[in-house]
Amino acid sequence: MGGQWVIGGWAPGTGIRAEIIRTASQELVDAFGRLLPQLSSTAGPLDHEALDRMVTCDANTVLVARTPDSVVGTLTPVLLPLPSGLRARVTHRRTRSA
Structure with missing residues (x-):
């Protein structure tokens, strides 16, 4: 089911809040450890240093x-400055399975 990201606020009726992450934490290392295997069967787990990078x-x-x-x-959009202007590409997105 698709939806709209409401950055810094609660998405109406969902109980879900979207946040921009600026620093790594153990909570995020653990979360990526749970979510990354759903995206890729070959990617290894991220440690604190990798997540911080x-x-x-x-x-x-x-x-x-x-x-x-x-x-x-x-969700990780990557911004690319190109001759035709700034472009964004979503490289990874994953939500927890129900």
């Missing part, structure tokens, strides 16, 4: 969707 990279905007209890999804 990802969230501090100027080209990335790492978003997470969270309920009051846990992180339930991620």
